[in-house]
Amino acid sequence: MPDQPTLAEVAAAAGVSPATASRVLTGSVRVRTSARVQVHAAMARLGYTPRGGGDRRQRRTVPVIAAVVCESTRRLFTDSFFARLITGAEESLARESVPLLVLPTSPTTLAATERFLVSGGVDGVLLISAHKQHPLAAAVSAAGVPVRCAGRPADDLPLPFVDADNRGGARRAVEHLMRTGRRTIATIAGPPDLSAAVDRLEGYRDGLEDSAMQAPPVAYGDFTQASGSHAMGWLLHRVPNLDAVFVASDLMAVGAIHTLRRAGRRVPEDVAVIGFDDAPAARYVTPALTTVRQPVENLGAVASELLLGEVLDGRTGSHNPVLPTELVIRQSA
Secondary structure, eight states: OOOOOOHHHHHHHHTSOHHHHHHHHTTOSSSOHHHHHHHHHHHHHHTOOOTTOTTHHHHOSSOOEEEEESSOHHHHHHOHHHHHHHHHHHHHHHTTTOOEEEEEOOTTTHHHHHHHHHTTSOSEEEEESOOTTOHHHHHHHHTTOOEEEESOOGGGOOOOEEEEOHHHHHHHHHHHHHHTTOOOEEEEEOOTTSHHHHHHHHHHHHHHHHHTOOOOOOEEOOSSHHHHHHHHHHHHHHOTTOOEEEESSHHHHHHHHHHHHHTTOOTTTTOEEEEEEOOTHHHHSSSOOEEEEOOHHHHHHHHHHHHHHHHHHTOOOOOOOEEOOEEEOOTTO
């Protein structure tokens, strides 16, 4: 049996110092993403196995899948999107008697999570809400761990994914607003480092470009209700004549409606509002929210099914389904 490569040999092959290679293996956050990719790629080329990792998968009779949510625990439990997505994945895997671990990952837990994932703790990773330049996306893929992203991956990483038609759904929302006579249509976009938010903003712009309608300044939020409320106030100050707003998430739309009400604007008489997701909050806000429904539970189910197939077959999937979205018309627009 050939000798196990040393850490020094891995570092030399990666073009980094042994100290940097060691920090990558221990999950330190003080390492550039490019260095992580180089080290994990060198490990794969040389056949280096971190101590304690190795043959865990071979010793397991049932594969273990982890849903890694690149958000804080607080966000995981306050945004229904994550609960719905994970429920779909969990129910799908349960039919195959495969357990699903759920790992929220904030900056304080990043190092421990990366160390666990790349050292053989799980057989596959369902990666959720990975923003641009997130270290986990590069680390787990370079380490050879099967990965399937829920949503198109940022940074153009060559990772398989399942996504919803965010761009097309946003475009249909804007077209509905124009058909109902709205002429100054603003938007509250999501985080610009998240692919779903980028696609929804592009869909909004697609709708306006088709009509040659001028786009007002873009307000941004972080998919929380508070950020939607703040962004709506920002828009009212800069575009006081707006008569419609497309909001990139239902929680932000609820915040926007509250701000409009405080400003004396009636919804939908003065300002029409459309959200995105069809979260439970969309049906209970007053007026009930017109929104773009994305098949969140199905997205989780399809992504986990494809990931499990890749884990069992040992091959990386090349099929990246994009699931349809649907405009649900209620009272707000």
